[in-house]
Amino acid sequence: MFFQRLFGSSNDRKVKAMMARVAKINALEPQFERLSPEELRAKTAEFKERIARGESLDSLLEEAFAAVREASKRTLGQRHYDVQLVGGMVLHQGGIAEMRTGEGKTLVATAPVYLNALTGKGVHVITVNDYLAQRDADWMGQVYRYLGLEVGTIVHGLSQGQRQAAYRADITYGTNNEFGFDYLRDNLVYDISEMVQRGHNFVIVDEVDSILIDEARTPLIISGPTEDRSEFYKVVDALMKELIKDPATFDHDEKHRQVLLTEEGSERIEEILEQAGHLAEDSAGLYDPANVSVVHHVNQALRANVLYTRDKDYIVRNNQIILIDEFTGRMMQGRRLSEGLHQAIEAKEGVFIQPENQTLASVTIQNYFRLYSKLSGMTGTASTEAQEFGDIYKMEVVEIPTNRPIARIDDDDEVYRTAAEKNQAIIKQIEACYLRGQPILVGTVSIEKSEQLSELLGQHKFELNGQTVTGIPHNVLNARYHEQEAMIVADAGVPGAVTIATNMAGRGTDIQLGGNVDMRVLRWRDEQQGLGIEVTPEMAMQYKAEVEADIADLKAKALAAGGLFVLGTERHESRRIDNQLRGRTGRQGDPGQSKFFLSCEDDLLRIFAGERLDAIMRTFGVQEGEAITHKWLNSAIATAQKRVEQRNYEIRKNLLKYDDVVNDQRKAVFEQRHEFMEATDLSDVIAEMRSDTIDDFVNRHLPPKAYAEQWDVEGLDEHVRDYLGLELPIREWAAEEGIANEEIRERIAAAADARAAEREQILTPERMRAVEKSFLLENIDMQWREHLMHLDHLRNVIGLRGYGQRDPLNEYKTEAFSLFEKLLVDLRQNVTKWVMTAQIQVEEPELPSLPEGLMEVHLDPLTGENVAQAGALPEGLSAAQREALPVTALPANWQSTGRNSACPCGSGKKFKHCHGALV
Known part of the structure; x- marks a missing residue:
């Protein structure tokens, strides 16, 4: 403790070292201010050239950061604070910058994003929702474009071409789900030109705790429909x-x-x-x-x-x-x-x-983000999960000092015996804030609770200017009123405003005291357009000046009333979510206050400490409507939250342990699949598979050390006929005096090679290469899909091995390895069978297409259940056309029909143009 006071904490020393580099950036500011727009943009080309000559990104940091700061001043009218540059350095080094709400994390990212984009390998910026991805790309994109870089955005509903263009940009914004699902889809397509991503170089994750911790409890899955x-x-x-x-x-x-x-x-x-x-x-x-x-x-x-x-x-x-x-x-x-x-x-x-779905491809959030060469993130609340970030992602959390000292007052929790008593206390607190003109944000944990509170506020009677009034005016922000979100948040800082929010985590919009100028102007524009009035630039500038003056006056009133009051109606199971709610007040040195109101009937307290707490209150004779408040109580609640957090960490760690078993297999399959897609000639691979398949059959039916009388000649003959399409005198060969199994293998291999060459001449070598590639890719997907299904089933039952005093994880590793070996054997045998026995028609072969009805699945972080989202369907039959097809009349094995064969439904069409569109 003495040494920490003397030399500062480890965090302080890191920040101090970075502040020395900030001084160098500040020293460059006059030089960059003198540059014309063209000269400043030319710096980008200069930096790229220096990187090409071998200079490191780190050596360019001061100049690149100075360029970004200058571009930001010119385009956004915002100059990076010194602490924001420190945050940018932490991100560049692959760490986590913990910055309080209102400190400008969105702007912080611009400097490291620009610096790392200079390599030309692409930089990804991950946000928690599509709205923020689009907003940040448009907003910060002004800085990047001013410096000559391209910006793309990945949101749900984009076409394949739009996605490819967005990923080709120097900087790409999007959500973790979109990036993860694009990775999975890229490993399901059948042509290299259909892939959208171009590698995983550098990524910055906004709200890193929400994405890499909360959502990482469950994997991303792409699934297809079942019956x-x-x-x-x-x-x-x-x-x-x-x-x-x-x-x-x-x-x-x-x-x-x-x-x-x-x-x-x-x-x-x-x-x-x-x-x-x-x-x-x-x-x-x-x-x-x-x-x-x-x-x-x-x-x-x-x-x-x-x-x-x-x-x-x-x-x-x-x-x-x-x-x-x-x-x-x-x-x-x-x-x-x-x-x-x-x-x-x-x-x-x-x-x-x-209909239900089945898994086609999956990856955990952890293993997706560990694909990146450099991973970094920013949030207001990461220190509580610092150990997990270090263990799983090898990322260090650095707390960035605030630009101005924090003036917020965090009151101790008030705990009541019943929910009804707590609600009455909340109403009284809201009334007090409303009467003195102090804006108040009320955080609830569910839609149901927010609507109950809204109803109570609507019925509440109170004295106003000597008269009895019914109902406190308020806004409700939850999933039901999702469309009005931006407007509700914009007005939450107006004096006397009462805002009930289901959860303020990841909203991405600061509550500004007095109101939001841009939102007020936007609302006015919409009103004018609704009246048919054309808004000229002069009118807009005049109205904006009026709004700025009005908001300045309103802000002064809100500050005089104590700033924004944040009231939590329940503790969340995660301390970070509570801290995010608290962090909505006291931005940039503004005054503010926060307090949580709890009851013994709240879920967290009832489940973890309800009876004990209720007994304590009875023992001390706490009266109805009376609350208990003590620092020890805060500690007890924090301990309960830590227990839940620890349990959730174990869930995530356990998920990752099991997924790591599959991850090596996934990488091997995806990399091999990618190589096959890039290749134009796979004849050597096919020939090797054919040779290995023959080896498998001969070794199984004619074991090397067995006597000829013990050979299973019938079984070998059947497999050769089914898989190689050959009618060979294997019985006669086996009856020859002194013949060895190796000689029989060579005869079968020679006959198979001759049949393959004959089929190639009929089809032509070019068409044969296309057929081989098509069969190979389609079989990889079929086998991998079946492998995932087996692993899912294995995961569901492997825990039972624990009752037999065996470690389920080790058992899972052993079983998964055996299943993967079986996958490889089945793959080469099935590909060999398809290539050697498929009916040949001299027609241009087609690569298979993705199955229809794909779903993007991400398990719900709270429940551990899969959460799916309909993916974009490939071209083909419409839903109505598919429903009209007589599926029930098909034979049981209809899916194994060749793509160019007649469809078994009797339509007269080829299978690929009829029911083949379904598989």
């Missing part, structure tokens, strides 16, 4: 609604968000299903392997009815279930829970039930 079982979901849901009326039929663990049927519940549902004829014939009960699908439906129906609450976890709009993002309170349009859970909720709410 429709909507009616059975309805049947099981109706049975489940009846069953759970009796609490004895299920156990609900709120702490771990799990629900299971009790023995009594299992017996009852088994009896009901058996009577209704939903169990397989001759099965030994509900948990017989033949009824695994029924058990799955039962479990998902139970979870949908017990764990998921309307207006908290999801809302119903336009006959659809729309999920709510726990961390931002936003609607997640198009996202779906996977593994049948979303369908179970649709059945529960009586809306249209959409």
Whole structure:
């Protein structure tokens, strides 16, 4: 402690060293101010040339940062503070810059982004939503374009060409999901020209804790549709609604968000299903392997009815279930829970039930971002997760000093016995702020809670100017009013404004005391246009000057009333989310105040410390409406939050351990697939696969050390006929005196090579190369898809090995390796079979296309369930055309039909132009 006071903390020493470089940047400022726009832009070309000659980025840092600062002054009218340049250095070094809300993180990123973009390898900037990606790209793009760099944006709904153009730009903004899914899609396409990304050089992650911690609890998955079982979901849901009326039929663990049927519940549902004829014939009960699908439906129906609450976890709009993002309170349009859970909720709410999906490709957030050569991030709240950032991502957290001293007052929490008492105290606090003209932001944890509070405010009676008034005017910001978000946030700093927000994490918009000039001007423009009045530049400038004067007056009133008051109605399970809410006040040295109001009935306290806390309050005789406040209480709540955070860290670490097992396999498959797409001639690969396949068959049926009488000649003959399309006298060869298995192998190989050469002459070498490439890529995808399905099933049951005193992770590693070896064997055998036995038609071969109905899936960070979003469908049949196709009339093995063969449905069309469009 003494040495820390004497020499400063490790963080202080790092900041001090960087401030020395800031002094050099400041010294360059007069020189860069004298440059003309053309001369300043020419600096970019000069820097690139110096890099090409071998200079390091680090040696250019002071000059590049000075250039960006000057460009920002000229385009945005904003000059980087010294501490913002320090933050930029931390990002350039691949660390995490922890900066308070309002310190200008968006501007901080411009300097390291520009410096690293000079290499020409591309820089990615990750934000938490599409709105912020587009806003930041447009806003900060002015700086980059002024310096001669191109800026692109990746948002949902872009075409493939638009994505390619955005990734080719020097700097690309977008969300983590879009970048991750593009990576997965790039490894599903069948032509190198269809890929959109061009490598992973340098990335800056905004709100790094939200993306790399919260969302990293679950992987990104691309899935495709399976068969429709909507009616059975309805049947099981109706049975489940009846069953759970009796609490004895299920156990609900709120702490771990799990629900299971009790023995009594299992017996009852088994009896009901058996009577209704939903169990397989001759099965030994509900948990017989033949009824695994029924058990799955039962479990998902139970979870949908017990764990998921309307207006908290999801809302119903336009006959659809729309999920709510726990961390931002936003609607997640198009996202779906996977593994049948979303369908179970649709059945529960009586809306249209959409088909399920199966995994085609997946990657964890951790392993995607570890692809980058250099990873950095910025946020207001990272120090609580510093250990995880170091362990998983090798990133160091550096706390950046504020530009001005913090003047915010953080009051101790007030804890009440009941939610009703707490709500009354909250209403009184809101009333006090409203009457004295102090803007107040009220943070809630769910839509339901925000609407309850809104109702209470609307009914509240209070004295105003000697008269009794009913209802405190207020705005509600949650998923229901998502469209008005920007306007509501813009007005939240006006004196006397009352704003109820579901969650302010990742909103990306600062609450400015007095109001937001740009939003006021934008609103006025819309009003004028609505009246048919054309707004001239002179009119806009005059109105803006009036607004600036008005806002300055309003800001003075808000400051005099104490600045923004932030009121938390509950503690979140993560301290970071609470800190983000608190951080909305006290920006840039403004005064402010924050306080949390809690009750023993709040989820966090009720689950982790409710009974003990209630007993303490009774012991000390706390009266109704009275709160207890103490620093020890704050510590106890922080401890409860730490326990939850630690549990979530273990979930993420465990997920990563299992995904690391698959990650090497994924890299090997994706890299090999990429090489195959780039290649024009794969004949050597195909020949090697054919040779290995023959070796496999001969060694299996004619083991080297076995006697000839022990050989399985029939099995070898069958495999040679099925996989190589050859009718050979293998029985006669095997009967020859003294023949060895190696000689038989050579004869089979010679015959196979001759057949391959003959088929190539019929088709022509050029067409044969295209066919080989098509078959190879299609088979890789088929085998990888099946491999992922097997791994999913393995993950679901591997935990049971723990009961046998075996480590599930080690068991998973062993099993996954065996499955991967099987994948490689199956791949070469199937490719050999397709190339050697497929029906040859002299027609231009086509590369296969992506399956239709792809879904982008990211598991919900709170529940650990898959969350999916409909991906862009490739060209082909329309939905109506697909529905019109008589799928039920097809034979069971219709999917194995050759692409150029007649479709088995009897339409007369080729398979690829008919039902082949479905696979």
